[in-house]
Amino acid sequence: MRPCATTWDAEMSAAEHGLLCRLLREGDWHDRHLEVGTAAGGTLAAMMNCYEPGKRPQFVVVDPMAYFPDQPAIVRQNLTRHGLTADDVDFRVGTTVELLPAAASARQTFDFMLIDGCHRLSWVMQDLKWTRLLNVGGVVCLHDYAPKHQGVVCAVDRFLARHPHYSEIARADSLIAIRKDREASQLEVGWSDEWYARLRSVPLAIERKWNRLKRNAA
Ligand SMILES: C[S@@+](CC[C@H](N)C(=O)[O-])C[C@H]1O[C@@H](n2cnc3c(N)ncnc32)[C@H](O)[C@@H]1O
Numbered sequence: 654m655r656p657c658a659t660t661w662d663a664e665m666s667a668a669e670h671g672l673l674c675r676l677l678r679e680g681d682w683h684d685r686h687l688e689v690g691t692a693a694g695g696t697l698a699a700m701m702n703c704y705e706p707g708k709r710p711q712f713v714v715v716d717p718m719a720y721f722p723d724q725p726a727i728v729r730q731n732l733t734r735h736g737l738t739a740d741d742v743d744f745r746v747g748t749t750v751e752l753l754p755a756a757a758s759a760r761q762t763f764d765f766m767l768i769d770g771c772h773r774l775s776w777v778m779q780d781l782k783w784t785r786l787l788n789v790g791g792v793v794c795l796h797d798y799a800p801k802h803q804g805v806v807c808a809v810d811r812f813l814a815r816h817p818h819y820s821e822i823a824r825a826d827s828l829i830a831i832r833k834d835r836e837a838s839q840l841e842v843g844w845s846d847e848w849y850a851r852l853r854s855v856p857l858a859i860e861r862k863w864n865r866l867k868r869n870a871a
Pocket of ligand 1: 663691716718719770
């Protein structure tokens with residue numbers, strides 16, 4: 654069982670929450686906010702509480718809700734515990750891959766995104782496809798941008814290298830914040846990125862297994 658299933662805590666540090674709150678307070682954003690991967694909703698609650706109730710933009714959560722038993726009920730209770738109501742959140746149950754087409758065809762836009770779902774490279778690359786719905790001046794944050802999570806590092810580094818109209822604006826612990834400075838002239842994540850992710854995933858999986866073996870042997 655994931656610890657957050659019983660503690661209801663956020664899977665982020667205080668410094669990471671501090672950065673999220675600073676970005677949300679300074680952003681002057683009114684369009685939707687997205688969290689990819691909410692676990693027990695601890696960070697969702699912290700982000701929502703960065704806004705005064707009447708001034709809070711629509712929060713959208715994309716999550717398959719199978720991280721631990723009764724995840725949807727626990728998220729709802731956790732929001733209540735933080736003085737919030739789940740009715741104010743647009744919960745979309747499924748993966749980012751499954752749910753992007755509907756959001757894109759409805760021409761939904763976002764001012765802020767937090768990506769903290771599955772940290773495998775292919776998944777992070779899929780999550781980053783949502784940035785095509787990010788408004789200019791909006792910010793996407795990714796959690797676990799750290800050597801332990803090479804999937805996140807590889808996806809983010811490639812994204813930043815290929816898209817000069819996005820720039821890193823801040824970091825706290827393993828949270829990285831990236832701003833969309835101009836409209837993209839090409840899709841943020843295209844077929845070459847997907848192929849890169851598939852091919853690069855093989856050595857990353859071997860590396861993960863090797864590190865696990867070394868840890869178990871020690
Ligand atoms: C690391 S936890 C999120 C932690 C949370 N953001 C916090 O700070 O407390 C990962 C979450 O991502 C969700 N998830 C896994 N794969 C996903 C995907 N492909 N799309 C969206 N969410 C995903 C899991 O169900 C889980 O709730």
